[in-house]
Amino acid sequence: MAIVAKSSRFSQFGRPVLAWGVGLMFFFPIFWMVLTSFKTDADAVKPEHLIWFTPTFENYLNMTENYDYWRFAKNSVITAVLATAFTLCVGIPCAYAMAFNPSRSTKDVLMWMLSTKMLPAAAVLYPMTFITKSAGLFDTHFLIILVLSLINLPIVVWMLFTYFKEIPKDIIEAGQMDGVNTWGEIKEILIPLAWGGIASTALLCFIFCWNEAYWTVRLTTTDAATLSKLIEGNRAPEGLFFGRLSAVSAAAVGPIVVLGWFCQKQLVQGLTFGAVK
Amino acid sequence: MGRIQLKNVTKSFGDVQVIPPLDLTIEDGEFAVFVGPSGCGKSTLLRMIAGLEDLTSGEIEIDGAIATQVPPAQRGLAMVFQSYALYPHMSVRKNIGFPLRMAKMAQPEIDQRVETAAKSLNLMDYLDRKPADLSGGQRQRVAIGRAIVREPAAFLFDEPLSNLDAALRVGMRLEIGELHERLQTTMIYVTHDQVEAMTMANKIVVLRAGVIEQVGSPLHLYHRPQNEFVAGFIGSPKMNFVTGTEAEKHGAATIGIRPEHTVVSMSKGSWKGRVGVAEHLGSDTFIHVHDTGVADMVTVRVSGDIAVKHGDTVYLTPQADQIHKFDAQGLRL
Numbered sequence: 163m164a165i166v167a168k169s170s171r172f173s174q175f176g177r178p179v180l181a182w183g184v185g186l187m188f189f190f191p192i193f194w195m196v197l198t199s200f201k202t203d204a205d206a207v208k209p210e211h212l213i214w215f216t217p218t219f220e221n222y223l224n225m226t227e228n229y230d231y232w233r234f235a236k237n238s239v240i241t242a243v244l245a246t247a248f249t250l251c252v253g254i255p256c257a258y259a260m261a262f263n264p265s266r267s268t269k270d271v272l273m274w275m276l277s278t279k280m281l282p283a284a285a286v287l288y289p290m291t292f293i294t295k296s297a298g299l300f301d302t303h304f305l306i307i308l309v310l311s312l313i314n315l316p317i318v319v320w321m322l323f324t325y326f327k328e329i330p331k332d333i334i335e336a337g338q339m340d341g342v343n344t345w346g347e348i349k350e351i352l353i354p355l356a357w358g359g360i361a362s363t364a365l366l367c368f369i370f371c372w373n374e375a376y377w378t379v380r381l382t383t384t385d386a387a388t389l390s391k392l393i394e395g396n397r398a399p400e401g402l403f404f405g406r407l408s409a410v411s412a413a414a415v416g417p418i419v420v421l422g423w424f425c426q427k428q429l430v431q432g433l434t435f436g437a438v439k
Numbered sequence: 440m441g442r443i444q445l446k447n448v449t450k451s452f453g454d455v456q457v458i459p460p461l462d463l464t465i466e467d468g469e470f471a472v473f474v475g476p477s478g479c480g481k482s483t484l485l486r487m488i489a490g491l492e493d494l495t496s497g498e499i500e501i502d503g504a505i506a507t508q509v510p511p512a513q514r515g516l517a518m519v520f521q522s523y524a525l526y527p528h529m530s531v532r533k534n535i536g537f538p539l540r541m542a543k544m545a546q547p548e549i550d551q552r553v554e555t556a557a558k559s560l561n562l563m564d565y566l567d568r569k570p571a572d573l574s575g576g577q578r579q580r581v582a583i584g585r586a587i588v589r590e591p592a593a594f595l596f597d598e599p600l601s602n603l604d605a606a607l608r609v610g611m612r613l614e615i616g617e618l619h620e621r622l623q624t625t626m627i628y629v630t631h632d633q634v635e636a637m638t639m640a641n642k643i644v645v646l647r648a649g650v651i652e653q654v655g656s657p658l659h660l661y662h663r664p665q666n667e668f669v670a671g672f673i674g675s676p677k678m679n680f681v682t683g684t685e686a687e688k689h690g691a692a693t694i695g696i697r698p699e700h701t702v703v704s705m706s707k708g709s710w711k712g713r714v715g716v717a718e719h720l721g722s723d724t725f726i727h728v729h730d731t732g733v734a735d736m737v738t739v740r741v742s743g744d745i746a747v748k749h750g751d752t753v754y755l756t757p758q759a760d761q762i763h764k765f766d767a768q769g770l771r772l
Contacts, residue, residue, distance in 0.1 A: 339489060339511050340585070340589075341512035354528040355528060
């Protein structure tokens with residue numbers, strides 16, 4: 163009798179159960195948030211109304227009427243889109259240079275770039291606030307776009323570098339023989355070949371920009387305030403209005419959850435640096 | 440035109456000099472083959488001619504003009520890579536037409552040239568396919584098509600056949616040979632396979648450790664190898680080398696006898712030995728003879744119908760006029 167590999171009981175039953183368990187655990191807070199967003203602030207804190215309550219749209223109506231949700235949403239879209247675009251414009255040539263014309267210090271540069279992510283943001287809070295205020299940049303779209311770009315640039319360059327490394331150097335060299343210049347190499351060869359990787363990177367960068375809260379909350383007041391600021395603004399001194407807060411939060415994460423849902427494959431590929439294909 | 444001259448060219452990677460100062464001229468219309476064991480610098484040399492690798496020192500001239508600092512695309516050379524290096528996101532038509540598009544040629548002319556090239560390479564049925572949907576041989580033809588359309592001053596081939604199976608390799612070898620006959624354009628071809636070198640070249644450049652060991656026509660290299668390395672590298676099966684008193688009889692430190700220049704007899708001859716493995720190829724038989732007392736093993740090539748088997752005793756006699764003599768340094772005497 164031929165010997166064949168047998169799947170264990172765990173991989174047959176245990177693994178799916180575990181996977182669903184972990185999945186539900188991560189999904190529960192989102193579910194709870196959405197549920198709470200349809201409760202009145204009073205119901206939201208009462209345990210007996212955890213599941214059974216009378217749904218109300220009041221929080222959502224309130225949000226668009228009183229808090230100017232759309233202005234915050236517009237700022238979030240503008241800053242996240244432009245920051246992502248800017249990051250890619252800088253990151254693609256940078257990763258291209260390091261992937262195809264590495265120097266002796268390329269590895270060190272990559273490590274150095276990543277090391278900037280290790281700096282605690284709080285450490286530079288005071289100088290950042292001081293400098294931006296005296297430069298007249300405080301609470302401007304320009305500042306937020308710049309900050310979001312800079313904090314995401316290291317990870318974007320790393321991701322793109324990994325994707326570009328997978329492209330055979332021969333193809334780039336064939337392009338050089340065929341008469342493309344550096345810009346042509348990027349436009350005609352690199353971008354079409356690494357399109358999947360660039361898309362995953364852009365998506366992830368966009369999500370990071372959208373979700374960023376530390377700087378967007380502290381470096382804006384009204385003009386450039388994003389949805390993170392709107393959520394933060396619903397922290398009232400007299401206690402949390404959980405219903406209202408949940409509605410605002412749900413409306414803030416909603417677009418990104420929908421986006422993520424439709425781009426699951428690219429996202430997983432991006433987060434695993436292309437390891438899952 | 441495509442006369443390529445290397446003058447005092449060197450290449451170092453860090454502290455390691457892979458190509459010591461080297462001079463070489465490839466005349467217009469020649470089919471030059473760089474051959475040598477792996478790591479001998481032949482690919483590096485080709486890439487330096489292409490402009491994909493910088494020179495550490497020296498000059499490269501193409502048709503009399505110094506090209507050392509000229510970027511690859513402006514040198515007027517076309518290259519065919521071992522990995523084919525086709526653009527996977529473009530159809531065959533786009534791949535072949537790409538260099539023309541980069542040269543800003545008008546679309547109708549591009550189409551016409553692509554079709555002409557595709558016809559000559561039997562690619563007409565595949566023009567709208569992507570490289571991934573082609574076989575290895577077809578991909579290599581596309582790569583050649585992409586090189587042809589540019590009407591380059593010279594073609595550079597970097598081991599173009601090593602990813603193909605044996606049968607296809609022979610076919611493509613003939614096709615490249617015919618291409619050269621038809622276009623009469625300079626071709627520089629890198630390979631580690633001496634059979635490719637012998638069958639295709641007008642001029643073989645044998646390299647070892649970045650040094651040119653000998654330059655010459657295939658038959659010149661076969662009949663008059665300048666040193667032991669070339670003697671051993673050119674020819675298949677490999678030349679037999681004999682040292683010691685047998686060599687001294689001929690006034691040499693080493694003598695070399697090609698397998699095909701040895702007479703085999705079952706009854707008498709200069710060296711008595713025992714048959715190890717006899718490889719019957721049909722047309723020929725290669726007999727590997729042990730215990731001759733002159734070398735560990737002597738290989739001889741005889742006609743296909745000889746009936747020898749493992750363990751038989753045979754007598755070998757080298758043909759006196761076909762003995763190559765080398766001094767202690769391995770140089771031809």
